[in-house]
Amino acid sequence: MDGVRAQSKIYRGMGKAAQRIGLPFDVYRPSDATDPLATGNKVVSALPAHFTADGNYTKPNSYGAATWQAMLDGAQVAVGDYLTGDPGTFFIAARQPLLPILAVSCNRTVSLTQGGTSPVAVGWPASILVESPRGDLPVEDVAGNPANPSWRVLLPAVAGVQIDVADLLTDELLRQYIVNSAELTDLGWRISATQTTLLTDSVIHHYATVIRLIGKTITLRRQTKSGGANPVITNTDYSVKALIAGYDANLINGTTVTVKDLRVIVGTKDVNGNAIPTPAPADWQVIIDGGAPRSVVTVRPEYAGDQIAVFELQSRG
Structure with a gap:
């Protein structure tokens, strides 16, 4: 028996074996640098x-520990494929001859901007785990600021994209990271990055593009009242694309959604291209996934500019 037949x-x-003890996963093979889990990329x-x-x-x-041994029919997958199922999302890091298949568990979804304002890769599941508990000096260099955490990022190779020092990564928790070093191995990218809260022009344009490409559509509802003792309530709905950190449908099902959530x-x-007024607690509601309107209790603006607005909502059912 030769190596090909043995493999x-x-x-x-x-x-x-996986048919007996495994769970079903959909397999996606990225076709470009945007949204690798798009429906058109599903191959199995x-x-x-x-x-x-x-x-x-x-x-x-x-x-x-981000790495796992994958038990599955290796003929059905390729290095760089993503598998999504109830246990989570993984990417195939290696199919080495006569050895177990190596996979990486993904806990974040990242987008990448390098040397400019438009992302070159959008919506890539990745592993982001703590690299150093000590962190680095704050990029903002403000007295009293805590050290910025250091993280290890694992990511498949992205066709046409070469990651380098000082590139910008963001994740779905709205954290942003500056790349300190990036090594492309036969297992994919191994990146060292420092978290930062510095809001630069690159970050603003980056978010504007990511929102346009993969943002979730939600409804902001503004209520106006007129008519004195028995006011007439008029609703004005704004369908907006947004990036939402910490969103979970359970959190808005009859409970208070805290600012951090x-x-x-x-x-x-x-x-439709219409300007959105800044939400205010007195007369605004938020609707997510077609659910019941939730009153906005608190709005804490963080940034409002020509391209994006950043704010934190506290909502109650």
Whole structure:
């Protein structure tokens, strides 16, 4: 038996084992640098797969470990593919001959801007874990600021994109990171990055583009009252595309959404090109996923400019 036949038998055996103990995952193969999990990138539906820390079932995965051994039919996937299912999102980092398939668990979704204002990669699931508990000196260099955390980012190779020092990464929690070093290996990108809160022109234009490409459409409703003792209420709805940090449908189902749970970055115009007034607690509501309107209790503006507005909402059902 030669190596090719041995590899085929190994993959086939792993696929049969996954059929018994695995869970279904959809497989996506990125076709360009924008939204790798787009519907058009799906190449396999409901592929049985199982992920384990060491292959021997003797220990669970632990803190700070992003890599897993994947049990699945390796003939159905390629390096750089994403698998999404109930256990989470993974990307295939390596299919080394006669060895277990290496996968990386993704806990964040990132976009990348380099040397300008428009993102060159948008919506890529990645692993972002703490690299150093000490962090670095604050980029803002303001007295009393805590050190900025350092993070290790793992990401598949992105076609046509070469990541370099000083590039900007952002994630779906609306955190932003400056790349300190970037190494492209046969497993994908291994990046060291420092978190920062510095809002530069590049960051503003970056968010404006990401909102346009992959933003979630929500409704901001403004209520105006007229008529004295028995006022007539008029609703004006603004459909806006937004990036929402910490959003979870359970949080707005009859409970209070705290400021930290719902931070929103929106464009300054709605989907029809109309300007959006700054929301105020007295007469504004927010509607997400077609749910019930939630009264806006608190608005804490962080930034309002020509391209984007950043504010934090506290809402109550």
